[in-house]
Amino acid sequence: MRFIKSLVPRSGFRIRPTQLQLLQTRSLTSSFRGVAVNTRQTPTPAQSRYRRPAKMDINTAITPPISLTAADTARFTTLAEPKMLVKSPGSHDPNTQSNYLIFYPLHNKVSITIDFEKKRFLGDITTQFECRQQGNCDEILLDTRDVEVQGVEILTGPGLKGWSLGEEAKKGNYGRQLRISLVNGVDYQSKVTVKINFATTDKSAALQWLTPEQTTNGKFPYVFSQCEPTYARTIFPCADTPAAKSTYEFSVRSPLPVLCSGLQTTVGSFDKKSGSLLYGYEQKVPIPSYLFALASGDIAGTRVGPRSWVWGAAEELITLKAELDGEVEKFISIAEDITDSEYAWGTYNVLILPPSFPFGGMENPVFTYATPSIISGDKENIDVIAHELAHSWSGNLVTNATFQDFWLNEGWTVYLERRIGAAIHGEKFFDFSSIIGWKSLEESVNEYGPDHEFTKLVPNLVDQDPDDSFSSIPYEKGFTFLRKLDKLVGREKWDKFIPYYFKTFKGKSLTSNVFKETLLAFFENDTEAHKALTTKIDWDKEYYSPGLPEKPEFDTSMVDVCYELAKKWKNKDLLGFEPAHNDMDGWTANQKVVFLDKLTSYDPFSTKDIDLLAKTYGFDNSGNMEVVFRFYSVALKAKYEKYYEPAAKWVQGIGRMKYCRPTYRSLAACDKDLAVKTFRARESWYHPLCRAMVKKDLGLDN
Structure with a gap:
C-alpha cells in the first residue's frame, strides 16, 4: 500500500487515471502488513456458526410502511384521539x-x-x-x-x-x-x-x-x-x-x-x-x-x-x-x-x-x-459499538415517529447495549454502567435546569430545532424508564415483550403513546403485570414531567471500591491516606471513570492533590479519552492554571461533543478569553454541528 503516498501531487489534489485505478480497482483483498485489507467493495455476508445468520x-x-398501518391505527386509538395523554405533542x-x-x-x-x-x-x-x-x-x-x-x-x-x-x-x-x-x-x-x-x-x-x-x-x-x-x-x-x-x-x-x-x-x-x-x-x-x-x-x-x-x-x-x-x-x-x-x-x-x-x-x-x-488500546471504550449495533433493531428497524419520541430510539438502544454488556461481563455490569449513565443524566438536567422542557422524556419540539434538545436525557431517562418497566413486570415477562415489540414494529415508526398502548395490550391477559402497569406507573408523569426521574436502586458492588478510594482522597489529610500506584490494580478503565466522576462531585481539590493524582495514577498521560477528559474536568474545576493550556491543546484535537463541549465550558469558567481563542483557532476544523453547539456554549452564537 506504500504506493498510495504518490497519489497526491504537492501542487494540489488530483489523481491521475492510472493511479486511481490502482487505488480503487485492485483486487478485493490485498495484504497490508499481514492484515487482509478490503479497498474496493462491501463484503458479502459470511456463513456464521450461529443459528440465525445461516x-x-x-x-x-x-414493504415500505407508513408510520402505522390501518390496523394499528384502529387498535391504538390514542393517536387519533388522545384522551388520557392530553399533554402529548401529537403524532404528526x-x-x-x-x-x-x-x-x-x-x-x-x-x-x-x-x-x-x-x-x-x-x-x-x-x-x-x-x-x-x-x-x-x-x-x-x-x-x-x-x-x-x-x-x-x-x-x-x-x-x-x-x-x-x-x-x-x-x-x-x-x-x-x-x-x-x-x-x-x-x-x-x-x-x-x-x-x-x-x-x-x-x-x-x-x-x-x-x-x-x-x-x-x-x-x-x-x-x-x-x-x-x-x-x-x-x-x-x-x-x-x-x-x-x-x-x-x-x-x-x-x-x-x-x-x-x-x-x-x-x-x-x-x-x-x-x-x-x-x-x-x-x-x-x-x-x-x-x-x-x-x-x-x-x-x-x-x-x-x-x-x-x-x-x-x-x-x-x-x-x-x-x-x-x-x-x-x-x-x-x-x-x-x-x-x-x-x-x-x-x-x-x-x-x-x-x-x-x-x-x-x-x-x-x-x-x-x-x-x-x-480505539484506546484496552478495548474499554468499544461499548460504543455495542450501542450502535443495538440501533440495528432500535432506531433503524423500529423508529421513533418524531424526535419528540427520541427516547424510543436511544432509551431502547442504551437498554440493549447494557444487556449486551451484562451478557459478556456479568449481570453486575448492567448496574455498573447504569450508574455511569445516571451521572451523565444528572449533569444534563443540571445544565438545562430541572424545569426545562428538554428535560422531559417526551419534550414539545414544536417550532424547535431537534438538535437543540440533544443531550443524554433521551438516552438515560429513556433507559431508566425501560429499566423501571423491566423491574415492575419482572425480567422473565419483560424478555417476552422485547421480541414482540421489535417484531410488531419492524419497518415502522411509532410514538410514545403507541408504545404505551402496545405494552398494555401485550400484558392484557396477565392480571398482575397489567395492574402494575396501570396503577404503579403514572404515564403522564413519566412522559411529561421535567427534571430527574426517581433514582433507581442500583447494585453498587462494582463501584463501591471506586467510591471508597474517592472518599480517601477527599479526606486524605484527616485519614492520613497515602496514595500508591497499586491502589487501582485490577481496575477497568470504566472504574477509573467512576472514581474521577466521584471526585468531580466533591468540592474542588487542591493543586497539590491534583499533581499527586497525575503522578500516582498517570491520568494525564492515559491513552483512554474517557479518563483524560475526566481528569481535566477535576483539574479545571479546581481552576488549576497548570492544566489550562494542556486541556486547551487536547480539546483542539477532539471533535466528539461528549468531550469537547463540557471541556470548553470548563475552560470558559476558568479563562473565557483562552476558551474563545482556543475555539477560534480551530473553528473550521470542527464539524458544523459541533461548531454551532460550542458557539452557543461560549455565547458566540449571536
Missing part, C-alpha cells in the same frame, strides 16, 4: 414541512457526483410517492434547507404544473418548503414519481469537508455526511422525518473510495476526465432520511468477524483490527438472542472517521460511523 436472506425487501412530526402523510415516499434513486475542489454534491434524487389520502391530492411538499433546487420533473403520474420554494421558516431551522404542483390531482394509492436536480452549498450542514491535513494520515481530502436529526434536507429535497421510511439506490461518482448506508452492488464506469469511479449501493430495508449516509476518502477495510468489518485509513488497520477483532460478532449474536430476531442488514461495518466526527457513533445502516476515541 438463515439470513438480506435480499428480501420489506412538527419538525418537517413535508406532507408525508399525504404523499408518502416509497423508493429513492440518488445520483451524486462528489466535487472535492468545489466542496459540493451535484446530483438528482428520483422518488416514488404514494398518495395515502382519499380525494384529489395535487401538491407534494418537501423539506429543503441551504440546498440549490435546480429542476423538477414528473416521470410518472400527472404532469407538472409548477414548483416553487417557500420563505425560510422563521423558527426551528426548518429551511424552505419545496412545493410541487401537479396538473391533475391523484387519488388514494396512486403513484407519482418525481425527479429533482440539486446541488449542495457551503451551508449544507449535513456535510463535513476535510482537507488532507484534517484527516488521520494527511494524504487525501475526505467528506462524510451526518443527517441526524434533520439535516438530510441540506443534501437533497425530501420528506425529512423519521416517520417516513423508504428504500434507496445510490449511484455515487467520486475520485476516492465511497461507502454508503447500503450494500454495495457495483464499482465501474471509470471517467478519465474527472479521474473518478461510479459506485453503486442499494438499501432494500426501508430507512428514514436521517439514516442516509455517505463517506468518501482514503478508506480501506479489514475483516474483524464472520460478518463484520472495520474501515479507516490503511495505516490504521492493524490497530483497528486489534481493538475490534472477535468482539463485534459477540455483540451481534447476543442482540439477536435478546430480540429473538436476525440481524437484518447483511454485514456490519464500522467506519472509524477522522477525529472531528462529533458523536461517539452514528448508527447508519450497514456502515456505522464511529469516533476514533473508541
Whole structure:
C-alpha cells in the first residue's frame, strides 16, 4: 500500500487515471502488513456458526410502511384521539414541512457526483410517492434547507404544473418548503414519481469537508455526511422525518473510495476526465432520511468477524483490527438472542472517521460511523459499538415517529447495549454502567435546569430545532424508564415483550403513546403485570414531567471500591491516606471513570492533590479519552492554571461533543478569553454541528 503516498501531487489534489485505478480497482483483498485489507467493495455476508445468520436472506425487501398501518391505527386509538395523554405533542412530526402523510415516499434513486475542489454534491434524487389520502391530492411538499433546487420533473403520474420554494421558516431551522404542483390531482394509492436536480452549498450542514491535513494520515481530502436529526434536507429535497421510511439506490461518482448506508452492488464506469469511479449501493430495508449516509476518502477495510468489518485509513488497520477483532460478532449474536430476531442488514461495518466526527457513533445502516476515541488500546471504550449495533433493531428497524419520541430510539438502544454488556461481563455490569449513565443524566438536567422542557422524556419540539434538545436525557431517562418497566413486570415477562415489540414494529415508526398502548395490550391477559402497569406507573408523569426521574436502586458492588478510594482522597489529610500506584490494580478503565466522576462531585481539590493524582495514577498521560477528559474536568474545576493550556491543546484535537463541549465550558469558567481563542483557532476544523453547539456554549452564537 506504500504506493498510495504518490497519489497526491504537492501542487494540489488530483489523481491521475492510472493511479486511481490502482487505488480503487485492485483486487478485493490485498495484504497490508499481514492484515487482509478490503479497498474496493462491501463484503458479502459470511456463513456464521450461529443459528440465525445461516438463515439470513438480506435480499428480501420489506414493504415500505407508513408510520402505522390501518390496523394499528384502529387498535391504538390514542393517536387519533388522545384522551388520557392530553399533554402529548401529537403524532404528526412538527419538525418537517413535508406532507408525508399525504404523499408518502416509497423508493429513492440518488445520483451524486462528489466535487472535492468545489466542496459540493451535484446530483438528482428520483422518488416514488404514494398518495395515502382519499380525494384529489395535487401538491407534494418537501423539506429543503441551504440546498440549490435546480429542476423538477414528473416521470410518472400527472404532469407538472409548477414548483416553487417557500420563505425560510422563521423558527426551528426548518429551511424552505419545496412545493410541487401537479396538473391533475391523484387519488388514494396512486403513484407519482418525481425527479429533482440539486446541488449542495457551503451551508449544507449535513456535510463535513476535510482537507488532507484534517484527516488521520494527511494524504487525501475526505467528506462524510451526518443527517441526524434533520439535516438530510441540506443534501437533497425530501420528506425529512423519521416517520417516513423508504428504500434507496445510490449511484455515487467520486475520485476516492465511497461507502454508503447500503450494500454495495457495483464499482465501474471509470471517467478519465474527472479521474473518478461510479459506485453503486442499494438499501432494500426501508430507512428514514436521517439514516442516509455517505463517506468518501482514503478508506480501506479489514475483516474483524464472520460478518463484520472495520474501515479507516490503511495505516490504521492493524490497530483497528486489534481493538475490534472477535468482539463485534459477540455483540451481534447476543442482540439477536435478546430480540429473538436476525440481524437484518447483511454485514456490519464500522467506519472509524477522522477525529472531528462529533458523536461517539452514528448508527447508519450497514456502515456505522464511529469516533476514533473508541480505539484506546484496552478495548474499554468499544461499548460504543455495542450501542450502535443495538440501533440495528432500535432506531433503524423500529423508529421513533418524531424526535419528540427520541427516547424510543436511544432509551431502547442504551437498554440493549447494557444487556449486551451484562451478557459478556456479568449481570453486575448492567448496574455498573447504569450508574455511569445516571451521572451523565444528572449533569444534563443540571445544565438545562430541572424545569426545562428538554428535560422531559417526551419534550414539545414544536417550532424547535431537534438538535437543540440533544443531550443524554433521551438516552438515560429513556433507559431508566425501560429499566423501571423491566423491574415492575419482572425480567422473565419483560424478555417476552422485547421480541414482540421489535417484531410488531419492524419497518415502522411509532410514538410514545403507541408504545404505551402496545405494552398494555401485550400484558392484557396477565392480571398482575397489567395492574402494575396501570396503577404503579403514572404515564403522564413519566412522559411529561421535567427534571430527574426517581433514582433507581442500583447494585453498587462494582463501584463501591471506586467510591471508597474517592472518599480517601477527599479526606486524605484527616485519614492520613497515602496514595500508591497499586491502589487501582485490577481496575477497568470504566472504574477509573467512576472514581474521577466521584471526585468531580466533591468540592474542588487542591493543586497539590491534583499533581499527586497525575503522578500516582498517570491520568494525564492515559491513552483512554474517557479518563483524560475526566481528569481535566477535576483539574479545571479546581481552576488549576497548570492544566489550562494542556486541556486547551487536547480539546483542539477532539471533535466528539461528549468531550469537547463540557471541556470548553470548563475552560470558559476558568479563562473565557483562552476558551474563545482556543475555539477560534480551530473553528473550521470542527464539524458544523459541533461548531454551532460550542458557539452557543461560549455565547458566540449571536
